[in-house]
Amino acid sequence: MDLYEHQAKELFQRHGIEVPAGGVATTPSEAREIAARLGAPVVVKAQVRIGGRGKAGGIRAAPGPAAAEQEAGRVLGMDIRGHRAHAVLVEAATAPAAEYYAAYLVDRAEGAFLAIVSRHGGMDIEEVAATSPDAVARVPVDPLTGVDAATARLLAERAGLPEEAAGTLERLWRVMVEEDALLVEVNPLIRTAEGRIVALDGKVTLDGNAAFRHDHPAPPPSAGLEDRARAKGLNYVKLDGRVGVVGNGAGLVMSTLDVVAGAGAAPANFLDIGGGASAQVMADGLEIILSDPDVRSVLVNVFGGITSCDAVATGIVSALDLLGERGLARPIVVRLDGNNAEAGRRILGEAAHPAVRQVPTMDGAAELAAGLAAGA
Structure with missing residues (x-):
């Protein structure tokens, strides 16, 4: 089961991963109220369970509440590759000093977990792997030992991420195993000018066969x-x-x-x-x-x-x-x-x-x- 971005970030917060402050709106007026509450420039992001939102115009910057209302009006109802946006995530704009990529997934070919981490985020990982293969660390993860603090530091070092990112990599692994996920991906995972590590985006696919063990909310209905x-x-x-x-x-x-x-x-x-x-x-x-x-x-x-x-x-x-x-x-x-x-x-x-x-x-x-x- 693929989660919407805001649902993935709720899981991240539960496990101590920093995400931008924000809220979900289903009407332009709600987007204005959230932006006013945040009191800062915001980003209005279409909530659809598919990639390519930015290229399709589904992610828009807004300097204030009035602009957030206007941009939400443009995004709500937008069709993005067959998925209609019935909600938007309005969150505080966060400027990155550096962008990274981090993901854990089930490698079905090998019957194991795989960590993929790169110092280049904000773009398709396939493109990064093709143009800068040395910038992508692909590391098998032993399901018995998982990703502890030492392994997280090794992942960060191999991918060229700063040491302060290791803690977030460890916590992302906890999302993977404790929430019975098949995929946990952050692109971009950013470092701010103050040195904070923030998940600016989030993609999580849960194993539906394990749903009986969790209280995960079902994704809201959509016309996708x-x-x-x-x-x-x-x-x-x-x-x-x-x-x-x-x-x-x-x-x-x-x-x-x-x-x-x-x-x-x-x-x-x-x-x-x-x-x-x-x-x-x-x-x-x-x-x-x-x-x-x-x-x-x-x-x-x-x-x-x-x-x-x-x-x-x-x-x-x-x-x-x-x-x-x-x-x-x-x-x-x-x-x-x-x-x-x-x-x-x-x-x-x-x-x-x-x-x-x-x-x-x-x-x-x-x-x-x-x-x-x-x-x-």
């Missing part, structure tokens, strides 16, 4: 695509590309993502409708994908087994009927094979929807979807 998909029981993950992908079975969907990438395009999502998906599930999935403003084309790749291709085709037709003119906005490439494939192709052919193109092979369908996305 992943939230909407979850409410419909769909296995959906938002990605950064332009080709929407639907498949039945996680293995087939993963293969489809690879084929789309091989065709020169980036997938916009992972969506597995499952092995026994009904026409309604197909319709729900397609509606979610076509609601994503990043999607330029859609690839439906289904191999009929338990899932019958005629049910999939009926779901596609039902979804497009439901969407009306919205269903004409993006081309949909369909590849059906396996159980009742001929019947499914016939249903789509008879419907003759102008957005639908049928292609018999997975490679051919991916190439067409990639080309349509590039030309959109």
Whole structure:
């Protein structure tokens, strides 16, 4: 379960990690009240569970209460990569003297924990690793010993962080293990001119299987695509590309993502409708994908087994009927094979929807979807 920034910072405070003073607002007037209470220049930050807020205009500086109200009015309701901002975090602006990166995560490939710490913060860690690999310390963490004071000092030293950051690294580890987290990330972790170490941002993913051990508040409802998909029981993950992908079975969907990438395009999502998906599930999935403003084309790749291709085709037709003119906005490439494939192709052919193109092979369908996305 991904937390919003303000929820992550509440956990940080519980474990003695300093964060900027602030509050959460759901209306512009509330943002003004929080800024007035803080009595300082503030930053208004969209609360969405996805990165890229700054680039999308979801983080705005405000010198005072009136400006905070104005900026909150601009940010509230903003759609950021399919996630709508229903709340903003208004917090005191904190000037960094230096910015760092710190994260703990579960390394599934190694079956262990991994610490990633860098003296370069405020940018994507992938970019830092590519341009300055020596500036990133990647250190496996023994789950039996964890990160004690000595290990935290070693992490800080290896990454080029000041000694005073070691205490915060130790406390971040406590967040990781005591809150049953899968990821704890701070970018940037800053040092102020006075030498204070402050978590200027926060990202925490909790292990839902351990929820019974905690009193963590559930994330408030939102209109984000992943939230909407979850409410419909769909296995959906938002990605950064332009080709929407639907498949039945996680293995087939993963293969489809690879084929789309091989065709020169980036997938916009992972969506597995499952092995026994009904026409309604197909319709729900397609509606979610076509609601994503990043999607330029859609690839439906289904191999009929338990899932019958005629049910999939009926779901596609039902979804497009439901969407009306919205269903004409993006081309949909369909590849059906396996159980009742001929019947499914016939249903789509008879419907003759102008957005639908049928292609018999997975490679051919991916190439067409990639080309349509590039030309959109």
